[in-house]
Amino acid sequence: MTHLKNKAAVVTGSTSGIGLCIAQKLADKGVNIVMNGFGDAEQIEVDRKAIEDKGVRCIYHGADMSKRVEIKGLMATAERNFGTIDILVNNAGIQHVAPVEEFPPEKWDAIIAINLSAAFDTVHLAVPMMKKSGWGRIINMASVHALVASPYKSAYVAAKHGLLGFTKSIALELARDGITVNAICPGYVDTPLVRGQIADTAKARGITEKQALNDVILAAQWTKDFINPEHIAEAIMFLCSDAGQNITGTDFTIDGGWSAS
Numbered sequence: 001m002t003h004l005k006n007k008a009a010v011v012t013g014s015t016s017g018i019g020l021c022i023a024q025k026l027a028d029k030g031v032n033i034v035m036n037g038f039g040d041a042e043q044i045e046v047d048r049k050a051i052e053d054k055g056v057r058c059i060y061h062g063a064d065m066s067k068r069v070e071i072k073g074l075m076a077t078a079e080r081n082f083g084t085i086d087i088l089v090n091n092a093g094i095q096h097v098a099p100v101e102e103f104p105p106e107k108w109d110a111i112i113a114i115n116l117s118a119a120f121d122t123v124h125l126a127v128p129m130m131k132k133s134g135w136g137r138i139i140n141m142a143s144v145h146a147l148v149a150s151p152y153k154s155a156y157v158a159a160k161h162g163l164l165g166f167t168k169s170i171a172l173e174l175a176r177d178g179i180t181v182n183a184i185c186p187g188y189v190d191t192p193l194v195r196g197q198i199a200d201t202a203k204a205r206g207i208t209e210k211q212a213l214n215d216v217i218l219a220a221q222w223t224k225d226f227i228n229p230e231h232i233a234e235a236i237m238f239l240c241s242d243a244g245q246n247i248t249g250t251d252f253t254i255d256g257g258w259s260a261s
């Protein structure tokens with residue numbers, strides 16, 4: 001996979017969980033990184049430096065992905081530093097679990113903005129650069145919830161279904177430009193986002209946290225095991241490889257059998 005060396009990637013939401021793992025794996029292949037996301041400034045700097053220690057450049061930009069003007073700043077920073085964007089991973093995402101009649105409207109707006117609309121904004125700005133170089137990889141971190149629903153996650157399910165539709169549409173538009181566009185559809189991956197859902201799910205259903213984990217969260221995941229974030233990142237490395245050149249418009253599903261049932 002030597003062709004990835006010196007390419008530039010923007011990975012949104014890469015200060016934690018799946019995104020951080022993707023940024024680290026891309027850096028292992030020699031890709032320069034723009035990191036993004038929230039978190040403790042000292043920890044972010046430790047993670048940024050660890051990526052640079054792999055022999056690439058890594059810049060952190062703290063754009064709030066719910067704000068169009070800040071997304072513009074993120075993409076401009078990538079272009080200014082690396083001249084182009086070759087790989088775009090739209091990974092930033094949030095969740096909120098509540099019955100629809102109690103769902104806070106501002107949470108609905110935030111989930112749609114971060115999990116769906118931000119991908120439009122980054123793609124809108126990255127595609128002219130990718131078309132110019134004749135090569136690009138766009139990966140949208142969807143979810144098994146882009147394919148099937150669960151109760152109490154109306155905004156998340158709506159956003160992820162929308163993200164998959166967006167993925168398919170632009171995959172067709174860009175099919176002859178050397179740019180592939182795919183959605184990754186994971187089941188439950190062991191990250192802070194999921195750990196945070198255990199308590200919320202227990203509260204929404206009036207059950208204990210242990211019941212929420214075994215009977216609700218992992219109920220549909222037939223392997224009865226969380227997915228390792230590294231395995232998601234490896235799938236993305238494959239999509240970025242030459243072997244991925246004809247894989248476009250797909251829902252790349254990594255869900256322990258969830259959507260098969």
Ligand code: NAD
Nearest residue numbers: 013015016017018037038064065092093143188189191193
């Ligand atoms: P995480 O909470 O560990 O990481 C989320 C990242 O997004 C963090 O870096 C956070 O700072 C960033 N982020 C949140 N709001 C942001 C904002 N407004 N602007 C910029 N950055 C913001 O979660 P994760 O589990 O690694 O999730 C990453 C992606 O994978 C999400 O899109 C999520 O929906 C998706 N996903 C996760 C799972 C899972 O089981 N963990 C399953 C399917 C899909």
